[in-house]
Amino acid sequence: xxxxxxxxxxxxxxxxxxxxxxxxxxxxxxxxxxxxxxxxxxxxxxxxxxxxxxxxxxxxxxxxxxxxxxxxxxxxxxxxxxxxxxxxxxxxxxxxxxxxxxxxxxxxxxxxxxxxxxxxxxxxxxxxxxxxxxxxxxxxxxxxxxxxxxxxxxxxxxxxxxxxxxxxxxxxxxxxxxxxxxxxxxxxxxxxxxxxxxxxx
Numbered sequence: 001x002x003x004x005x006x007x008x009x010x011x012x013x014x015x016x017x018x019x020x021x022x023x024x025x026x027x028x029x030x031x032x033x034x035x036x037x038x039x040x041x042x043x044x045x046x047x048x049x050x051x052x053x054x055x056x057x058x059x060x061x062x063x064x065x066x067x068x069x070x071x072x073x074x075x076x077x078x079x080x081x082x083x084x085x086x087x088x089x090x091x092x093x094x095x096x097x098x099x100x101x102x103x104x105x106x107x108x109x110x111x112x113x114x115x116x117x118x119x120x121x122x123x124x125x126x127x128x129x130x131x132x133x134x135x136x137x138x139x140x141x142x143x144x145x146x147x148x149x150x151x152x153x154x155x156x157x158x159x160x161x162x163x164x165x166x167x168x169x170x171x172x173x174x175x176x177x178x179x180x181x182x183x184x185x186x187x188x189x190x191x192x193x194x195x196x197x198x199x200x201x
Contacts, residue, residue: 007118014110015174018103021200026189027099028199037099044096044104045179051090052172058083061158063165070130070137073155078147080138081119085145088115090175097182100200119144 030037054075061074062083075082088111095104123144126134140151188194 010114018106022098022103023185023194024196025198025200026196027186028201030099030186031190031199040096040099040101041182044093044098047093047096048090048175048179049093051086051088051093052175054086054089055083055168055172055175058086059165059168060160061155063160063162063168065159065161067129070126070133072137072140073153073158077141077151077153078149079143079145080123080141081145082147084115084119085147088145094175094178097179098200099182099186102201116144 027037029040058075061076062071065071075086079085088108091107091111092104095107123134123138127138185194189196
């Protein structure tokens with residue numbers, strides 16, 4: 001639990017810093033190349049949708065069960081950490097929705113530098129808790145985050161802890177809200193009601 005709290009707080013702190021940098025600047029491509037800016041926003045929105053739907057898919061399998069059993073079906077038969085995979089897709093989508101290249105790059109670098117450490121720590125805890133069962137899962141699904149359909153196994157039904165599922169669903173707001181906020185801020189920049197101090201590429 002301490003690791004989860006640290007991960008959430010660090011990710012939120014990182015998000016605040018990046019958003020503050022975004023507020024003080026303006027997308028160069030949005031103001032100087034409407035076609036490229038629009039394409040970046042569209043691709044970003046699609047990626048956010050994929051990330052959100054993917055997280056819901058993961059939650060439908062893992063909701064409240066992560067600490068009680070080794071989940072090996074649905075998205076967890078694609079890779080061992082699909083929730084992080086879809087979070088990364090959604091986060092990069094948010095970066096692209098700013099109509100810049102630098103933000104998705106920063107988000108990707110942050111993930112690559114920090115989250116492998118988090119995943120290793122979590123897997124070490126799960127290995128201690130579930131022993132051979134989790135080790136067999138690691139052998140069956142060797143990839144931590146890169147998906148493969150080779151071992152895909154779905155379920156017709158599964159039990160969900162509704163409290164955990166609702167908590168997971170409520171977290172999706174952090175992926176959805178920026179898609180509405182960014183165009184609003186861009187409009188304020190364009191009409192001069194919100195000054196900006198630099199271009200962001």
